[in-house]
Amino acid sequence: MDDSNIKNADILALEKFLPYRLNQASEKVSQKFAQEYKKRYGLTRPEWRTFATIGQFGTITAREICNHSPMHKTKVSRAVFALEKRRWVKRTQDPTDRRLEHLELTTTGQATYKDLVNVANVFEEKFIQSIGDQDAQLLLRALDAIERRFEA
Amino acid sequence: MDDSNIKNADILALEKFLPYRLNQASEKVSQKFAQEYKKRYGLTRPEWRTFATIGQFGTITAREICNHSPMHKTKVSRAVFALEKRRWVKRTQDPTDRRLEHLELTTTGQATYKDLVNVANVFEEKFIQSIGDQDAQLLLRALDAIERRFEA
DNA sequence: AAATTGTGGTTGCACATGTAACCATCTATT
Protein backbone atom coordinates (compact mmCIF):
# COMPACT_ATOMS: atom_id res chain seq x y z
CA MET A 1 0.00 0.00 0.00
CA ASP A 2 1.26 3.43 -0.94
CA ASP A 3 1.37 5.72 2.06
CA SER A 4 3.38 8.49 0.41
CA ASN A 5 0.55 10.94 0.98
CA ILE A 6 -0.11 10.05 4.55
CA LYS A 7 1.38 12.63 6.86
CA ASN A 8 3.45 11.52 9.80
CA ALA A 9 1.84 13.36 12.66
CA ASP A 10 4.93 13.32 14.85
CA ILE A 11 7.41 15.04 12.62
CA LEU A 12 7.20 18.11 10.47
CA ALA A 13 9.34 17.88 7.34
CA LEU A 14 10.28 21.51 6.92
CA GLU A 15 11.14 21.15 3.26
CA LYS A 16 7.59 20.00 2.57
CA PHE A 17 5.84 22.58 4.69
CA LEU A 18 4.00 24.92 2.40
CA PRO A 19 4.63 28.27 4.12
CA TYR A 20 8.30 27.38 4.42
CA ARG A 21 8.60 26.40 0.77
CA LEU A 22 6.82 29.52 -0.33
CA ASN A 23 9.11 31.59 1.82
CA GLN A 24 12.23 29.91 0.48
CA ALA A 25 11.18 30.28 -3.11
CA SER A 26 10.35 33.93 -2.62
CA GLU A 27 13.55 34.58 -0.74
CA LYS A 28 15.70 33.02 -3.41
CA VAL A 29 14.06 34.97 -6.20
CA SER A 30 14.14 38.22 -4.25
CA GLN A 31 17.77 37.76 -3.37
CA LYS A 32 18.73 37.07 -6.92
CA PHE A 33 16.91 40.14 -8.08
CA ALA A 34 18.19 42.30 -5.23
CA GLN A 35 21.70 41.31 -6.20
CA GLU A 36 21.04 42.84 -9.58
CA TYR A 37 19.88 46.28 -8.43
CA LYS A 38 22.21 46.41 -5.49
CA LYS A 39 25.17 45.95 -7.78
CA ARG A 40 23.73 48.31 -10.37
CA TYR A 41 22.40 51.18 -8.28
CA GLY A 42 23.43 50.38 -4.73
CA LEU A 43 19.81 50.42 -3.62
CA THR A 44 18.48 48.53 -0.62
CA ARG A 45 15.22 46.62 -0.87
CA PRO A 46 13.00 49.27 0.69
CA GLU A 47 14.73 51.92 -1.37
CA TRP A 48 14.15 50.01 -4.59
CA ARG A 49 10.51 49.54 -3.74
CA THR A 50 9.97 53.13 -2.78
CA PHE A 51 11.72 54.32 -5.89
CA ALA A 52 9.77 51.95 -8.12
CA THR A 53 6.50 53.04 -6.56
CA ILE A 54 7.19 56.73 -7.05
CA GLY A 55 8.17 56.00 -10.64
CA GLN A 56 5.02 54.03 -11.20
CA PHE A 57 2.69 56.74 -9.96
CA GLY A 58 4.57 59.83 -11.01
CA THR A 59 3.46 61.73 -7.93
CA ILE A 60 2.63 60.09 -4.65
CA THR A 61 2.89 60.67 -0.92
CA ALA A 62 4.78 58.51 1.57
CA ARG A 63 1.57 57.31 3.13
CA GLU A 64 0.23 56.21 -0.22
CA ILE A 65 3.44 54.29 -0.84
CA CYS A 66 2.87 52.45 2.43
CA ASN A 67 -0.63 51.54 1.33
CA HIS A 68 0.27 50.45 -2.12
CA SER A 69 3.32 48.34 -1.36
CA PRO A 70 3.07 47.37 2.27
CA MET A 71 6.02 48.76 4.18
CA HIS A 72 6.40 50.26 7.58
CA LYS A 73 6.24 54.02 7.38
CA THR A 74 9.66 54.46 8.96
CA LYS A 75 11.11 52.33 6.21
CA VAL A 76 9.54 54.56 3.60
CA SER A 77 10.57 57.69 5.44
CA ARG A 78 14.19 56.56 5.49
CA ALA A 79 14.11 55.34 1.93
CA VAL A 80 12.75 58.68 0.71
CA PHE A 81 15.48 60.44 2.61
CA ALA A 82 18.14 58.29 0.97
CA LEU A 83 16.65 58.76 -2.48
CA GLU A 84 16.41 62.49 -1.94
CA LYS A 85 20.05 62.64 -0.93
CA ARG A 86 20.94 60.97 -4.23
CA ARG A 87 18.82 63.51 -6.04
CA TRP A 88 16.63 60.87 -7.61
CA VAL A 89 13.52 62.06 -5.79
CA LYS A 90 12.22 65.47 -4.84
CA ARG A 91 9.51 66.58 -2.43
CA THR A 92 6.86 69.22 -2.89
CA GLN A 93 4.70 70.50 -0.10
CA ASP A 94 0.99 70.23 -0.68
CA PRO A 95 -0.40 73.78 -0.86
CA THR A 96 -3.67 73.00 0.92
CA ASP A 97 -2.47 70.41 3.47
CA ARG A 98 0.98 71.24 4.72
CA ARG A 99 1.45 67.84 6.31
CA LEU A 100 1.57 66.19 2.91
CA GLU A 101 4.64 65.86 0.79
CA HIS A 102 4.25 64.92 -2.84
CA LEU A 103 7.12 62.85 -4.07
CA GLU A 104 8.31 62.64 -7.62
CA LEU A 105 11.37 61.65 -9.57
CA THR A 106 13.95 64.21 -10.61
CA THR A 107 15.19 64.16 -14.19
CA THR A 108 18.11 62.00 -13.13
CA GLY A 109 15.71 59.81 -11.22
CA GLN A 110 13.58 59.35 -14.30
CA ALA A 111 16.53 58.21 -16.35
CA THR A 112 17.46 55.69 -13.70
CA TYR A 113 13.88 54.57 -13.40
CA LYS A 114 13.75 53.85 -17.10
CA ASP A 115 16.74 51.61 -16.72
CA LEU A 116 15.27 50.00 -13.63
CA VAL A 117 12.08 49.13 -15.48
CA ASN A 118 14.10 47.53 -18.18
CA VAL A 119 16.21 45.53 -15.77
CA ALA A 120 13.08 44.37 -13.96
CA ASN A 121 11.34 43.27 -17.14
CA VAL A 122 14.37 41.41 -18.37
CA PHE A 123 14.71 39.69 -15.02
CA GLU A 124 11.08 38.66 -14.95
CA GLU A 125 11.28 37.40 -18.50
CA LYS A 126 14.37 35.35 -17.78
CA PHE A 127 12.87 33.98 -14.62
CA ILE A 128 9.75 32.86 -16.43
CA GLN A 129 11.83 31.22 -19.10
CA SER A 130 13.97 29.49 -16.50
CA ILE A 131 11.05 27.79 -14.79
CA GLY A 132 9.16 27.34 -18.05
CA ASP A 133 6.10 29.12 -19.41
CA GLN A 134 3.68 26.50 -18.23
CA ASP A 135 4.86 26.47 -14.65
CA ALA A 136 4.97 30.24 -14.70
CA GLN A 137 1.29 30.21 -15.60
CA LEU A 138 0.60 27.96 -12.65
CA LEU A 139 2.51 30.31 -10.43
CA LEU A 140 0.50 33.29 -11.62
CA ARG A 141 -2.75 31.51 -10.95
CA ALA A 142 -1.59 30.40 -7.54
CA LEU A 143 -0.60 33.95 -6.69
CA ASP A 144 -4.00 35.18 -7.81
CA ALA A 145 -5.56 32.72 -5.41
CA ILE A 146 -3.38 33.75 -2.50
CA GLU A 147 -4.00 37.41 -3.15
CA ARG A 148 -7.74 36.83 -3.31
CA ARG A 149 -7.50 35.02 -0.02
CA PHE A 150 -5.86 37.95 1.71
CA GLU A 151 -8.24 40.50 0.31
CA ALA A 152 -11.15 38.69 1.88
CA MET B 1 -7.83 45.19 -30.33
CA ASP B 2 -7.05 43.69 -26.97
CA ASP B 3 -3.71 44.89 -25.68
CA SER B 4 -4.13 43.62 -22.12
CA ASN B 5 -1.08 41.45 -22.49
CA ILE B 6 1.15 44.05 -24.03
CA LYS B 7 3.54 45.46 -21.48
CA ASN B 8 4.04 49.17 -21.20
CA ALA B 9 7.79 49.49 -21.42
CA ASP B 10 7.96 52.82 -19.59
CA ILE B 11 6.30 51.90 -16.33
CA LEU B 12 6.63 48.95 -14.04
CA ALA B 13 3.39 48.04 -12.29
CA LEU B 14 4.74 46.72 -9.03
CA GLU B 15 1.60 44.77 -8.21
CA LYS B 16 2.02 42.79 -11.41
CA PHE B 17 5.73 42.19 -11.11
CA LEU B 18 6.27 38.52 -10.44
CA PRO B 19 9.10 38.65 -7.88
CA TYR B 20 7.20 41.31 -5.98
CA ARG B 21 3.97 39.33 -5.98
CA LEU B 22 5.75 36.21 -4.87
CA ASN B 23 7.42 38.13 -2.11
CA GLN B 24 4.17 39.68 -0.93
CA ALA B 25 2.33 36.39 -0.94
CA SER B 26 5.10 34.71 0.99
CA GLU B 27 5.39 37.56 3.43
CA LYS B 28 1.68 37.57 4.19
CA VAL B 29 1.58 33.84 4.79
CA SER B 30 4.74 33.86 6.87
CA GLN B 31 3.50 36.74 8.96
CA LYS B 32 0.20 35.10 9.62
CA PHE B 33 1.92 31.93 10.66
CA ALA B 34 4.58 33.72 12.69
CA GLN B 35 1.82 35.47 14.56
CA GLU B 36 0.60 32.05 15.63
CA TYR B 37 3.85 30.73 17.08
CA LYS B 38 4.96 34.06 18.42
CA LYS B 39 1.81 34.34 20.45
CA ARG B 40 1.95 30.69 21.46
CA TYR B 41 5.60 30.16 22.27
CA GLY B 42 7.21 33.58 21.96
CA LEU B 43 9.58 32.28 19.30
CA THR B 44 11.20 34.44 16.66
CA ARG B 45 11.36 33.23 13.07
CA PRO B 46 14.94 31.91 13.18
CA GLU B 47 14.21 30.30 16.53
CA TRP B 48 11.14 28.57 15.20
CA ARG B 49 13.05 27.28 12.23
CA THR B 50 16.00 26.10 14.25
CA PHE B 51 13.71 24.40 16.72
CA ALA B 52 11.68 22.76 13.98
CA THR B 53 14.82 21.52 12.27
CA ILE B 54 16.24 19.98 15.41
CA GLY B 55 12.88 18.33 16.06
CA GLN B 56 12.76 17.00 12.54
CA PHE B 57 16.18 15.38 12.67
CA GLY B 58 16.36 14.38 16.30
CA THR B 59 20.07 15.07 16.46
CA ILE B 60 21.82 17.60 14.32
CA THR B 61 24.66 20.11 14.41
CA ALA B 62 24.37 23.85 13.89
CA ARG B 63 26.19 23.65 10.59
CA GLU B 64 23.80 21.02 9.32
CA ILE B 65 20.88 23.24 10.27
CA CYS B 66 22.40 26.00 8.15
CA ASN B 67 22.66 23.64 5.22
CA HIS B 68 19.21 22.20 5.51
CA SER B 69 17.22 25.38 6.04
CA PRO B 70 19.36 28.20 4.71
CA MET B 71 20.17 30.61 7.49
CA HIS B 72 23.24 32.59 8.38
CA LYS B 73 25.28 30.72 10.95
CA THR B 74 25.12 33.56 13.45
CA LYS B 75 21.35 33.37 13.30
CA VAL B 76 21.46 29.69 14.12
CA SER B 77 24.05 30.22 16.82
CA ARG B 78 21.88 32.80 18.53
CA ALA B 79 18.72 30.78 18.08
CA VAL B 80 20.34 27.72 19.64
CA PHE B 81 21.47 29.83 22.55
CA ALA B 82 17.94 31.13 23.09
CA LEU B 83 16.44 27.66 22.83
CA GLU B 84 19.01 26.30 25.23
CA LYS B 85 18.23 29.02 27.74
CA ARG B 86 14.58 27.93 27.61
CA ARG B 87 15.66 24.37 28.17
CA TRP B 88 14.04 23.16 24.98
CA VAL B 89 17.34 22.16 23.44
CA LYS B 90 20.50 20.62 24.82
CA ARG B 91 24.00 20.27 23.39
CA THR B 92 26.32 17.30 23.46
CA GLN B 93 29.95 17.46 22.50
CA ASP B 94 31.03 15.05 19.84
CA PRO B 95 33.49 12.61 21.40
CA THR B 96 35.73 12.32 18.36
CA ASP B 97 35.57 15.89 17.03
CA ARG B 98 35.37 18.35 19.85
CA ARG B 99 34.40 21.22 17.59
CA LEU B 100 31.04 19.65 16.92
CA GLU B 101 27.99 20.06 19.07
CA HIS B 102 25.10 17.71 18.58
CA LEU B 103 21.82 19.39 19.29
CA GLU B 104 18.66 17.67 20.43
CA LEU B 105 15.42 18.46 22.13
CA THR B 106 14.98 18.10 25.87
CA THR B 107 11.91 16.32 27.17
CA THR B 108 10.16 19.66 27.55
CA GLY B 109 11.32 20.57 24.07
CA GLN B 110 9.84 17.41 22.67
CA ALA B 111 6.47 18.14 24.19
CA THR B 112 6.50 21.62 22.72
CA TYR B 113 7.64 20.26 19.39
CA LYS B 114 4.71 17.90 19.28
CA ASP B 115 2.40 20.83 19.74
CA LEU B 116 4.30 22.85 17.17
CA VAL B 117 3.92 20.12 14.58
CA ASN B 118 0.24 20.04 15.21
CA VAL B 119 -0.12 23.81 14.97
CA ALA B 120 1.85 23.80 11.73
CA ASN B 121 -0.22 21.05 10.15
CA VAL B 122 -3.46 22.71 11.13
CA PHE B 123 -2.23 26.00 9.72
CA GLU B 124 -1.18 24.43 6.45
CA GLU B 125 -4.45 22.58 6.16
CA LYS B 126 -6.48 25.72 6.78
CA PHE B 127 -4.37 27.69 4.36
CA ILE B 128 -4.90 25.12 1.62
CA GLN B 129 -8.63 25.14 2.28
CA SER B 130 -8.71 28.92 2.22
CA ILE B 131 -7.21 29.19 -1.24
CA GLY B 132 -8.90 26.02 -2.45
CA ASP B 133 -7.51 22.57 -3.15
CA GLN B 134 -7.11 23.15 -6.85
CA ASP B 135 -5.14 26.35 -6.52
CA ALA B 136 -3.09 24.75 -3.76
CA GLN B 137 -2.14 22.04 -6.25
CA LEU B 138 -1.03 24.70 -8.70
CA LEU B 139 1.01 26.32 -5.99
CA LEU B 140 2.74 23.07 -5.15
CA ARG B 141 3.62 22.46 -8.77
CA ALA B 142 4.87 26.00 -9.19
CA LEU B 143 7.05 25.63 -6.10
CA ASP B 144 8.44 22.39 -7.48
CA ALA B 145 9.41 24.26 -10.61
CA ILE B 146 11.08 27.10 -8.75
CA GLU B 147 12.96 24.71 -6.53
CA ARG B 148 14.16 22.73 -9.54
CA ARG B 149 15.33 25.96 -11.07
CA PHE B 150 17.47 26.86 -8.10
CA GLU B 151 18.98 23.42 -7.80
CA ALA B 152 20.33 23.66 -11.32
C1' DA C 1 56.03 16.86 14.79
C1' DA C 2 55.72 21.75 13.32
C1' DA C 3 53.44 24.74 10.54
C1' DT C 4 49.74 25.81 7.56
C1' DT C 5 45.21 25.61 6.21
C1' DG C 6 40.34 24.46 6.94
C1' DT C 7 36.11 24.02 9.79
C1' DG C 8 32.40 24.46 13.66
C1' DG C 9 30.90 27.81 16.35
C1' DT C 10 30.87 32.53 18.89
C1' DT C 11 31.42 37.49 19.40
C1' DG C 12 32.08 42.64 18.33
C1' DC C 13 30.64 46.00 15.50
C1' DA C 14 28.03 48.43 12.15
C1' DC C 15 23.84 48.78 10.03
C1' DA C 16 18.78 47.72 9.26
C1' DT C 17 14.35 47.43 11.37
C1' DG C 18 10.03 47.90 14.42
C1' DT C 19 7.89 50.22 18.28
C1' DA C 20 6.58 54.05 20.46
C1' DA C 21 6.86 58.63 21.29
C1' DC C 22 6.90 62.79 19.07
C1' DC C 23 6.03 67.30 16.11
C1' DA C 24 3.30 69.76 13.02
C1' DT C 25 -0.83 70.27 10.99
C1' DC C 26 -5.57 69.28 9.94
C1' DT C 27 -10.48 67.94 11.33
C1' DA C 28 -14.26 67.56 14.43
C1' DT C 29 -16.56 68.90 18.57
C1' DT C 30 -18.02 72.14 21.67
Added chain:
DNA sequence: AATAGATGGTTACATGTGCAACCACAATTT
Protein backbone atom coordinates in the same frame (compact mmCIF):
# COMPACT_ATOMS: atom_id res chain seq x y z
C1' DA D 1 -12.56 80.12 18.38
C1' DA D 2 -10.82 76.76 21.68
C1' DT D 3 -10.11 72.19 22.65
C1' DA D 4 -9.67 67.34 21.61
C1' DG D 5 -8.71 63.97 18.55
C1' DA D 6 -6.80 62.17 14.09
C1' DT D 7 -3.16 62.05 10.46
C1' DG D 8 1.46 62.63 7.68
C1' DG D 9 5.86 62.24 8.63
C1' DT D 10 10.31 62.01 11.58
C1' DT D 11 13.21 60.53 15.38
C1' DA D 12 15.09 57.88 19.67
C1' DC D 13 15.65 53.67 21.37
C1' DA D 14 15.78 48.77 21.63
C1' DT D 15 16.29 44.72 19.05
C1' DG D 16 17.59 41.86 14.96
C1' DT D 17 20.90 40.94 11.44
C1' DG D 18 25.22 40.31 8.43
C1' DC D 19 30.01 40.68 8.09
C1' DA D 20 34.43 40.03 9.60
C1' DA D 21 37.40 38.76 12.97
C1' DC D 22 38.07 35.44 16.19
C1' DC D 23 38.79 30.93 19.16
C1' DA D 24 39.29 26.15 19.52
C1' DC D 25 40.16 22.23 17.30
C1' DA D 26 41.05 19.07 13.18
C1' DA D 27 43.19 17.90 8.80
C1' DT D 28 46.91 18.53 5.61
C1' DT D 29 51.38 19.70 4.23
C1' DT D 30 56.15 19.99 4.96
